Amino acid sequence: MEHPCETAKRLSPDHHRLPQVVRWDDATGSVVILDQTRLPSDLVYRTCVDVQQVWHAIYELAVRGAPAIGIAAAYGVCVAARASLDTVRDRALRATHLLATSRPTAVNLFWALDQMRDVIDKTTADRDLFAALLAQAQAIHQQDRELCAAIGRLGAMRLGQERRLVERGDEPVTILTHCNAGALATGGQGTALSPIYELHGQGRVIRVIADETRPLLQGARLTAWELHHMGVPVTVITDSMAGWIMRLGQVDAVIVGADRIAANGDTANKIGTYSLALLARHHHIPFFVAAPHSTFDMKLLSGDLIPIEQRAADEVRFVFGRLTTPVDCDVLNPAFDVTPAELITAIITDRGVIESPSLSTVAAIIGDR
Amino acid sequence: MEHPCETAKRLSPDHHRLPQVVRWDDATGSVVILDQTRLPSDLVYRTCVDVQQVWHAIYELAVRGAPAIGIAAAYGVCVAARASLDTVRDRALRATHLLATSRPTAVNLFWALDQMRDVIDKTTADRDLFAALLAQAQAIHQQDRELCAAIGRLGAMRLGQERRLVERGDEPVTILTHCNAGALATGGQGTALSPIYELHGQGRVIRVIADETRPLLQGARLTAWELHHMGVPVTVITDSMAGWIMRLGQVDAVIVGADRIAANGDTANKIGTYSLALLARHHHIPFFVAAPHSTFDMKLLSGDLIPIEQRAADEVRFVFGRLTTPVDCDVLNPAFDVTPAELITAIITDRGVIESPSLSTVAAIIGDR
Numbered sequence: 001m002e003h004p005c006e007t008a009k010r011l012s013p014d015h016h017r018l019p020q021v022v023r024w025d026d027a028t029g030s031v032v033i034l035d036q037t038r039l040p041s042d043l044v045y046r047t048c049v050d051v052q053q054v055w056h057a058i059y060e061l062a063v064r065g066a067p068a069i070g071i072a073a074a075y076g077v078c079v080a081a082r083a084s085l086d087t088v089r090d091r092a093l094r095a096t097h098l099l100a101t102s103r104p105t106a107v108n109l110f111w112a113l114d115q116m117r118d119v120i121d122k123t124t125a126d127r128d129l130f131a132a133l134l135a136q137a138q139a140i141h142q143q144d145r146e147l148c149a150a151i152g153r154l155g156a157m158r159l160g161q162e163r164r165l166v167e168r169g170d171e172p173v174t175i176l177t178h179c180n181a182g183a184l185a186t187g188g189q190g191t192a193l194s195p196i197y198e199l200h201g202q203g204r205v206i207r208v209i210a211d212e213t214r215p216l217l218q219g220a221r222l223t224a225w226e227l228h229h230m231g232v233p234v235t236v237i238t239d240s241m242a243g244w245i246m247r248l249g250q251v252d253a254v255i256v257g258a259d260r261i262a263a264n265g266d267t268a269n270k271i272g273t274y275s276l277a278l279l280a281r282h283h284h285i286p287f288f289v290a291a292p293h294s295t296f297d298m299k300l301l302s303g304d305l306i307p308i309e310q311r312a313a314d315e316v317r318f319v320f321g322r323l324t325t326p327v328d329c330d331v332l333n334p335a336f337d338v339t340p341a342e343l344i345t346a347i348i349t350d351r352g353v354i355e356s357p358s359l360s361t362v363a364a365i366i367g368d369r
Numbered sequence: 370m371e372h373p374c375e376t377a378k379r380l381s382p383d384h385h386r387l388p389q390v391v392r393w394d395d396a397t398g399s400v401v402i403l404d405q406t407r408l409p410s411d412l413v414y415r416t417c418v419d420v421q422q423v424w425h426a427i428y429e430l431a432v433r434g435a436p437a438i439g440i441a442a443a444y445g446v447c448v449a450a451r452a453s454l455d456t457v458r459d460r461a462l463r464a465t466h467l468l469a470t471s472r473p474t475a476v477n478l479f480w481a482l483d484q485m486r487d488v489i490d491k492t493t494a495d496r497d498l499f500a501a502l503l504a505q506a507q508a509i510h511q512q513d514r515e516l517c518a519a520i521g522r523l524g525a526m527r528l529g530q531e532r533r534l535v536e537r538g539d540e541p542v543t544i545l546t547h548c549n550a551g552a553l554a555t556g557g558q559g560t561a562l563s564p565i566y567e568l569h570g571q572g573r574v575i576r577v578i579a580d581e582t583r584p585l586l587q588g589a590r591l592t593a594w595e596l597h598h599m600g601v602p603v604t605v606i607t608d609s610m611a612g613w614i615m616r617l618g619q620v621d622a623v624i625v626g627a628d629r630i631a632a633n634g635d636t637a638n639k640i641g642t643y644s645l646a647l648l649a650r651h652h653h654i655p656f657f658v659a660a661p662h663s664t665f666d667m668k669l670l671s672g673d674l675i676p677i678e679q680r681a682a683d684e685v686r687f688v689f690g691r692l693t694t695p696v697d698c699d700v701l702n703p704a705f706d707v708t709p710a711e712l713i714t715a716i717i718t719d720r721g722v723i724e725s726p727s728l729s730t731v732a733a734i735i736g737d738r
Contacts, residue, residue, distance in 0.1 A: 040692070040693075040694065040695050041691075041692060178609075209701075211609070212583070212685070212693065212694075213609070214581070214583060214607040214608065214609060215607050217688075217693050220685075220693040220694045220698075221693055221694070224694045224695055224698050225694075225695050228695045228698065233699070234698065234699065235698075235699040235700060235701060236685060236686075236693075236694050236698055236699070236700045236701075237685070237700065237701050238583040238584050238608065238640070238641075238685060239583065239607065239608045239609040240547075240580070240582070240583060240608040240609075240640055240641025240644060241640055241641070241701060241703065241706075242644065243641075243643050243644030243647060243706075244640060244641075244643050244644065244703065244706035245701065247643065247706075271607070271609050271610055271613060272607075272608075272609025272610070272612075272613075274612050274613050274616065275609060275611065275612030275613065275644065275648055278612060278647070278648060278651055279644055279647060279648075282647055282651075316581070316589075316605060316606070316607060317605075319586075319688045319689060319691075320688060320689055320691040322410075322688075322689040323409070323410060324409075324581065324586050324589040324590055324605075325409065325581075325589045325590070325593045325594075325605050326409050326593055326594050326597045329589075329593050329597065329603065329604075329605055330602070330603065330604040330605070331604060331605045331606065332578075332604060332605075332606050332610060332614065334610065334613065337610075337612075337613035337616075
C-alpha cells in the first residue's frame, strides 16, 4: 500500500552514506520519515504534515528503534504546534499525549516527550512556543548523533580489549547482532552498530552476522542493508541458527541495542535477545548491550516491571502478505523480551561502560537521571 | 510454479483425517506425493511417473520428514523398475544410486534404499523383480505406520510420567515442538506428534506451541495445519520467542523428531533444535526426541560425524518469492544441527524409551542395527 504523501525511488548503490531516518522540513513544516517497512527493496519517504501521520509512522514501524522514535516524536510535537498560533499550546500538549500511545516499551519516546513538555511549561509566550519546540527537537536529534558517536568510541575501545578479540590478532573478528540498532534506528550512526562502524573505520577487519529477526525481519531487511551500504561484510542467518553458529566457534561477541533498561541493568530489547544472551553465556561468548543513557528507566528497579508490547497476530501469521499458518491460527507476538542483567557482560553507554550491570554499577555511570 | 503432473483443490476443513503424504498408484504405476511446499494454502498432489520426478520431489521438499523420505524413495525405485522388463534390474539399481543423492542427512533414506537393494540382490528372476520391490516398498510404508503408532503409545506413557506433566493434574499441558515431525513427515501419525495425538485421544488437554521454523516455515505451515485438522489446539510462535515463552513458565515439555541419531544419542534435526535443547535445559524443561529405530545410524559413534546438509542461500534470502535481504547478501543455510545427547532427557523409539541417551543406553534398546 502506498502512503499518500511519499516520494519513492529505486535503491541504487550509494556506499558509505546512509539516508536520514528522520528530518524536519522547514519549507513545509513537516517531518520527513524514511519508511523502513519498504526496505530493502524501495527507498521511500513519508512526509508527515500532521501529528496523526507521525503517530502512524511510529505505530506502523516506518520509523523504529528507540532513539529514532524519540526524535520522530519530538518533531511530531513541532508539526502539531505549527498549524496555528491560536491554539499552539493546547495542540502541542495534546500531541505529547497522543504520541505517548504509539509504542509502549521504548523509554526514549517518553524521555523525548518529557523534554518537549518541559519546553511547553517554560515558554510563556505563545508566539515563541513553536520556535522553542523546534529548537528542542533539533537539540534532541543533535544530541543523539553525539550519543551514538560516544557509544561508538567507547564501544570500540571496550570490544578491542575483549579477550576473544585480542586473541584474534589481525584475523577478522565476527560479531553477531539481532534486529537493527544501527544508523536506521537512531539519529546518528547507531548504538549496537556504532562500535562496529568505529572499528571498521579504524581498519579492523570485522564481519557481522545478522539474525534476520522474525517476525518483521529488521535484521535481514535493515541491518544487512545498512552494513552493506557502509561496506561492512555481513552474513544473514535465521534466528534459529545463532546457537549452532556459536557452537561452531564462529562468533567472537554479541552486541545488541535496547528499548528500555531498568536501574539494575535488566534490558528490554527485541524478542529473541534473551535467548541469544543465554546461548552466548553457554558458549562463553561476551554479550554486550549498547544504548544511550536516555534508554535507562531509573524508576524501574528491575526488568519485571518493564511493560512488554504485544503486537498484532498477523505480523506472525503473514510474511509479505502471504499466510504462513492456517487462517486465524492462534499465535503469540510479544515484541520484546527482558534479558536479566546477570547475562550481560557490559552495557556500553555514551557516559561510560557499565561492567557486570547491577543497581550499583548502573547508578555509578548513569546517575539517577 | 505449477508442477506439470498435479491435481489441486482448495483446502476445505476436513477435521480428524489427514491426507496421505505418499502413496503408490497401481493403475498408473506412479508415486503420488502430497506437495508440502504448497501447504497450508493449497492441497496439491504430484504424480511422479519417473524416478527423476521422485528425486525432485524429495530434493525440493515436496515430501520431507525422514520417515516419509524413506517411503517415497522406496516407491521411487518401483517407478524406475516398472517401465520395462528388459532393463528392470539395471534401472532399479540406478534408481537407488540416484535417490541416495537427494538429501544427505536423513538416514532413513539410505536405510530404505538398502532394503530395496537387498531385494534386487535376492530376487533372481527379472520378471519377479518389480513385484518384489513393490512389496518391499509397501512393507516399509506399513512398517512406518506401526513404528509411529508404537512411538505414540510409548511416548504418551513416558510423557504422562514426567514430573511437570503429573503436577499439572487435570490442567492443560503445553508441549513445544519445532519443524514438523507429524503425520506429514511419516507414513503414519508422526514421530514427535504421535504421543501428542495419543494423549489427545485419551482425553488429556494438550496445547501445542509450534515454532514457525524458518527458513521454510514447516512449523507454521505444516505442524499448525495438521494439528488444526486433528483438533489439537496449537499456537505458532517465531523461533526467537521460544526462550522467552519458556522463561514465562508456559512450556511443560519439548518434543522434536530426528533426521539421524548417532550411536551415542547425539541427534541431527532441523536447524534450531540445538538452541531449543539448551534453552530447555536452562529452564529445567524436559527435552524429548521421538524417532523410529531406523533413524539411528549405529556406524557413527558421535554426532560430529553426521554430514550436515547446506541448502540454497535463496531459501533464507527469499520468503514467498520476496527478497528479505540486499541482493546477493551472504547468508548461511545449514538445514540441520546436532544436539548432544547430554541435552536430551530421553529418546522415544518404537523399541522403547532411551533414558539419558549414551552409547550403552542406546545399544540396550536399539541393538547394533
